[in-house]
Amino acid sequence: MRRADTCRRRFPCAVAGVFAAFSIAIAPLSTRAEGQNDCKGTVYLTFDTGHMGVAPLVAEALARQQVRVTFFAADERTQHGGSSLDDHWAPWWRERAAEGHAFASHTLHHTYWRADAGVDAQGQPRFKVRPSAGPRAGESFTVSAAQYCQQIDAAAQRLRAVTGREPLPLYRAPGGKTSPALLAAARRCGYTQVGWSSAGFLGDELPSESHSNRALLARSLRTIGDGDILLAHLGIWSRKDPWAPAVLEPLIAGLKARGLCFRTLAEHPAYAPLIRPR
Numbered sequence: 001m002r003r004a005d006t007c008r009r010r011f012p013c014a015v016a017g018v019f020a021a022f023s024i025a026i027a028p029l030s031t032r033a034e035g036q037n038d039c040k041g042t043v044y045l046t047f048d049t050g051h052m053g054v055a056p057l058v059a060e061a062l063a064r065q066q067v068r069v070t071f072f073a074a075d076e077r078t079q080h081g082g083s084s085l086d087d088h089w090a091p092w093w094r095e096r097a098a099e100g101h102a103f104a105s106h107t108l109h110h111t112y113w114r115a116d117a118g119v120d121a122q123g124q125p126r127f128k129v130r131p132s133a134g135p136r137a138g139e140s141f142t143v144s145a146a147q148y149c150q151q152i153d154a155a156a157q158r159l160r161a162v163t164g165r166e167p168l169p170l171y172r173a174p175g176g177k178t179s180p181a182l183l184a185a186a187r188r189c190g191y192t193q194v195g196w197s198s199a200g201f202l203g204d205e206l207p208s209e210s211h212s213n214r215a216l217l218a219r220s221l222r223t224i225g226d227g228d229i230l231l232a233h234l235g236i237w238s239r240k241d242p243w244a245p246a247v248l249e250p251l252i253a254g255l256k257a258r259g260l261c262f263r264t265l266a267e268h269p270a271y272a273p274l275i276r277p278r
Contacts, residue, residue: 040259041226045069049076049084051235057245065252067262072172074106076133090162097163102264105155105171109134113177117142125181149189170194196231199223204243205236217247221254
C-alpha cells in the first residue's frame with residue numbers, strides 16, 4: 001500500500017535496540033503466546049504487501065511470538081525484481097498458511113480508487129483508478145464495477161493458488177481510499193472492505209526522519225486497545241529506517257504484557273459471520 005542487516009538471523013540488531021528501551025516495562029510480564037481464556041482484550045494485526053524485503057524477518061518474529069495475523073496481498077514489485085505473489089514468493093506464502101495465518105485480497109495490481117466516474121449505459125457505476133503495480137502501473141483510467149471486482153478477485157485467486165487455502169471474503173482498498181459506490185460494488189461481488197483503527201495505524205509508512213521507530217512504538221503501546229485492527233506492511237520503499245522488524249516484536253510483547261490477545265480477522269465479530277463453513 002504505502003511502503004535489515006542483522007546481528008544474527010535469530011535476533012536483528014534493530015529489534016534488540018528498540019526492545020531494550022522498553023525491557024524494564026515489559027520484562028516483569030510474560031511474553032508467551034496468549035492463552036485462550038485469559039485475554040483482557042483482542043487486537044487484529046494485519047499486514048499489507050510491499051517490497052517484501054522484511055517479510056522473512058516478520059515471519060520469524062510472528063513465529064517466535066506465536067501470533068497469527070491477516071495478510072492482505074497484492075502482486076507488488078519487490079526488491080528482488082519480481083513481484084510479491086510470483087513463484088519466488090509462493091513457498092513463503094505456503095509456510096504462512098501452514099502456520100495458521102489468514103489471507104485476503106489487496107487488489108491484484110494495488111489499484112487505488114481515485115474518484116467515482118458516473119455510470120455506464122446499463123446504470124452500473126464506473127470508477128477512476130490508478131494501479132501502482134502491474135502492466136499499467138502509474139496510469140489513471142476508468143473501469144467498470146465488474147472490472148474493479150476482477151482486480152479484487154484476481155488477488156484472491158492467486159492467494160488461493162499459492163497458499164492452498166481459501167482467502168477470506170474481505171479485501172483492503174489500497175490507501176484505504178473508497179467511496180460508498182465502490183464499497184457497494186465490492187459487496188455485490190462478495191467482498192467486504194476492511195480498513196484499520198485510528199490507533200492501529202502503526203506508522204510504518206511515515207518518514208523515519210520525523211517519526212522514529214522508538215516514537216512509533218511508544219505511541220502504539222500507549223494508544224492501542226481492545227478491538228483495534230492494526231496495519232503494517234511487508235516493506236515500505238520510502239522509509240529509510242524500516243519499521244519492521246525493529247518495532248514489531250517489542251510491540252507484540254508489550255501488547256501481550258497488557259493482556260491483549262492476537263486474532264486473525266476470521267475471528268473478528270464483524271467479519272466471522274461472512275465466512276462460509278469449509
